[in-house]
Amino acid sequence: MNRPKKTVDKQPWWQQKELSELTTDEWESLCDHCAKCCLNKLEDEDDGTVYYTDVACDLLDGQTCRCSNYSKRQVLMPDCVRLTPQNLEQLYWMPPSCAYRLVYEGKDLPSWHHLVSGNKATIHQQGESIIGKFVFSKDVNEDEWEDRVVDWPLEWKP
Secondary structure, X not given: OXXXXXXXXXXXXXXXXOHHXXXXXXXXXXXXXXXXXXXXXXXXXXXXXXXXXXXXXXXXXXXXXXXXOHXXXXXXXXXXXXXXXXXXXXXXXXXXXXXXXXXXXXXXOOOOOHHHHOOOOHHHHOOOOOOOOOEEHHHOOHHHHHHHEXXXXXXXXX
């Protein structure tokens, strides 16, 4: 008796390509808009440890977790780091839930990621973005950032 062959699920495009092979649109679509990378960070000069604060970049749109001036962000905010396939390895400070980091490490995207769920609001509905958890830089003196160190951007278990 001939049994039908099992249909093998095709891997999603982000698992089929190396990050360096992604088109600009594919690269940009990987961002889940959690905005954790938009939180200001402090680095210990002695050991290089990076600490997240709950203080966000003033260019952040607090309702969508998107940059309000994405095309000029690096001019307006010189400390803003532009992620590329070439510099991901050096960006050890990216949160563990970051889609770029996950794909770079060969891991699956979480169920709340819009490429998996089909809905860009899922990340916010699941509480995985920074919505409601931050203040803007303009509202906090930089010398107070040490008092605003938080662990939650790094607390994620797949």
